[in-house]
Amino acid sequence: MLREASVIGVRPSLIAINAAITACLDWRAALLLLRRLQQDTTCPDVISFNAVMAASSSKKDGPAGLAESLLKELVSAALQPSQVTFGALISALGTERRWESALGRLDEAACRNLGPSSIACGAGISACDNGLLWERAVALLLHAQQRRLEVGVVTLGSVMSNLGKAAKWEAAFGLVQEMCRSGLRPSIQACSAALSACESQGWWRALALLRSMPISGPEPQSISYSVVLCACEKQLCWQPALELFAEMRVAAFKIDSLAYNAALGACVQSEGLTAGLELLELMSSQAVDPDALAYERLLRASCDAGDPAHAAGLLAALRRSISELLLRSYLSGACSGRRTRSPARNLPSAECEHGTVRSADPIRASRTPLTHHMSRQNSMSSEHRAEEVDDGKQDLRQKVNVAVAEADAGPPSSSSPPAAVPEIDISCFAFPEKASETDREEVICQVLAACTDLGFMNVVGHGVPQSIIGGLLAALSEFFRSPVEQKETCMSSAQDLTSRGYTPYKAESTNALFNRPGPRDLREAFSFGPADHQNGRPFGSNTYPDFMPHFRPCIDAYYAEMERLEKVMLEIFTLALARASRQPLDPGYLQQQIQPNRGLAKAVWYPACEPSAVDVHLGAHSDWGPFTILLTTTPGLEVCVKSEEGVPHWRSVPLVPGAFTINVADQLACWCNDRFVSCVHRVANIVSNEPRISVPYFSMQILPLDFVETAERKVGCICALGERPKYEPISVRNYLKRNFEMLKSAGKSVEVQKIGGA
Ligand SMILES: O=C(O)CCC(=O)C(=O)O
């Protein structure tokens, strides 16, 4: 039309030309029209510039440089940029992932008193979100919501789900609450994303958020309930799951198949077969198919109840359901070489419309000391052997090394958010007199969720006095800063398997212990055990430095506190294990198994250094005992986790002031039949001007010197009804003996003199 107008000698107005530029889908054509306009006597106005910038920002191939230079031109033509100008520019920068520049322009718009438009705000939020600038993303989101700026469902959902992945559940939670407080009704997508973010940190958090949400219509509420119900069931908390299901029915919500299946699972586990079959009937009346896991649970329950009639029917249905699922996953390409233990559970979650956030998969520890010996040396029942042979084909330690090599080749942990290590307040167990049953229940669930996720948790409310921790750290700092000849006076004899006392710098090599090439650990150590066995027997003795008389009370006091905390944690782990396996374990069960073994504390000093790229302060390993209580004041600890795509990578463990980092180790994972995770970890290659100090306390490490093989009790796997144990029962003494022997032989080849948790 413009061309026709010029042919007939009509001069188009600026409005008409601007309309033509706006109509251009291609930024090149829009730019051409602008340039023509500039050659003419008609001057382009801000709308002309904005229209070209919008065309360039809406297409992926539009260069952000163009939008930037158009802004310059616009200003030098004495025109005033508008909100739209900045919106287009920020979007263009966002498309090129130039997050910092995008945010700079957002600030510039504010300085020019141009409150951001929806587009600018949305682009700014995406910039912060993708650039991992959480606080700014959340602040901008609130800012946009308060000004009723539509930032788009995708942006909001993406911020929420990134918050969830980064374990920033408080931010997600706070965001939704803030929106509710300001009278803004968060969209259902926002609520679901926030619930998912919370859910990954524990069902009770998701439940708390659900309870604080405004009622915004039956449909959204149904989805929100469903997310939380699934979270409860997945985290083995049947009661709240069933309560939510009952509420959904009372409110006549439309219940989706995920919620039905989760409720069925919870129902069978909590109320048994009859209740489960009733729910199954209800599902079939609603034309909802049970998933394979629900069938499996029913089947187990009918076997437990000695109900062969139901068992046979269920088995047939289970077979049909599994083959249907396999067929469906095959057709959708999901079977392409990936072996999963539970296809039935994977498929529904892949289809989940709530975008459930799952934590990364931990790299599980090598069980070499036990399973390796077991599969080769022990006489096992053929049933057990089948599983062991399957797993034992490859050296498990080798598997860990392969994952570690892959993680080492990947990006450093600083380029990913920290690992999702929950902070858990155990004061209701440490100070039982002040606790209620509900508090204890919540802690058990939190610990259980942590144990089955990464196996790491930051524990506060432990009751270890700050004065004892401070005293220990001060004494250790003085000790390690002393001349090496003085420290060497505290070395224990080579025959002393209790390995107390001083270990010189670089004397240990975790890499060698794991049969990998690589440098030695950049640390020295001082190990100490119980003070009440000073006379050599049965537990060996501590070595105290003569040159520091005030040292001994500090470490003895700390050790006593660790033994107290170990008992508290053993009770919590026992109750978590009882809940997970549905076995009625006495709260003192694990404590009884561990006796008469004692823990070993190992104060570790990583001197300040500038390590080379190939160094790590402490090589990748899993701890071998039941669990470890770590005191540290400096970051650097990392866990090896698998991304959703199955790629191993390192994530830092967040440091929580005043907390102990407690991790499940190999032995506890074995006792739980691998329900709890013993996660591979290391201390990264940190360049630091300050030394790093840490004090792991390894439970169950001290083997009596007068150890005699007796027909003592053995600890087997604690399994749920119908579950097969993966490991043969072994006495804790034998378990320790094997580990010590392995260390001794590794020690010969690599001159390791001391023993660590690795
Ligand atoms: O020093 C640390 O922070 C971790 C130590 C550790 O994992 C170990 O000694 O087993």
Ligand SMILES: [Fe+2]
């Ligand atoms: Fe460790």
